[in-house]
Amino acid sequence: MDNREEVREFLTSRRAKITPEQVDLPAGSRRRVPGLRRSEVAALADMSVEYYAKLERGNLAGVSPAVLEAVARALLLDDAERAHLLHLAQAADGSDALTRPRRRTPARQWTPHRSLQWTLDAITAGPAVVANGRTDILAANPLARAFYADLLANPDNQRNLARFQFLDPAARRFYPDWDLFADMAVAILRREAGRDPHDKGLHDLVGELSTRSGDFRTRWGAHNVRRHGTGTKRFRHPAVGDLTLAYESLDLAAEPGLTMTVYTAEPGSPSEEGLRLLASLAATEDAGPAAARHPSG
Helix, strand or coil: CCHHHHHHHHHHHHHHHCCHHHHCCCCCCCCCCCCCCHHHHHHHCCCCHHHHHHHHCCCCCCCCHHHHHHHHHHCCCCHHHHHHHHHHHHHHHCCCHHHCCCCCCCCCCCCCCHHHHHHHHHCCCCCEEEECCCCEEEEECHHHHHHCHHHHHCHHHCCEHHHHHHHCCHHHHHCCCHHHHHHHHHHHHHHHHHHCCCCHHHHHHHHHHHHHCHHHHHHHCCCCCCCCCEEEEEEEECCCEEEEEEEEEEECCCCCCCEEEEEECCCCCHHHHHHHHHHHHHHHHHHHHHHHHCCCC
16 A cells, blocks of 8 residues: 555545634635645644645655644544554654564464463353454354354355455344444554555455445545444344444454454343343354264163
């Protein structure tokens, strides 16, 4: 991915989202572009228009943290957007450790070490998965395998959440809030592209989804970024119906770039009962082949 183009489009898209009223500037009646003018951002960041224009053309090499912070404040960037801007600057500079090719985790080659799988399997009340920044599911507990049954059943998905989201019709049923999930999936991939611009697997995934999905292509062009940390999501599972689940995502210190996400239901809620039913169904299915291999009598 071309760093200059990424920087230019990111800064331009952030500037277009801000109204003059948000930063206490007069709206005026002769604006030819959405959002703020370059001159207004430059004034808010306390720099010359020429210097800010240079930054917005994609030239972040050698830019100081203080300048980046001034731009972030002027553009009202949130924490995820600030981090993305920093990663883009580090990639442009080429000297920061974060921009060096880091250890990646190909979905088809990586397997969890035993204690990690034991940890996942010890989580029995909710689905738990380990994924990389490309949204490949690399490991899961039994309940997660039942939870993501539609995704895992289709080999074309390649155990990838974004590919399932945009290319598998089953996703429209599984995600009642499909547009929200689509926005989140693309924002996560966009953030990963800033963190690791040299990831060929991510390039290939983005290229495939851009070619095959207009919904993805439109969202990718918006340059929104997001950190997938905590919140609540709604699902419609084919076996147990509607579920409202909270989630927590934790970075794995021993596996840089990987995240464990655990879904749980509110105690005493219908969703908790739904997860119990799903766990029972999954246990029954797992027991079936075992019983056939070891018949009694």
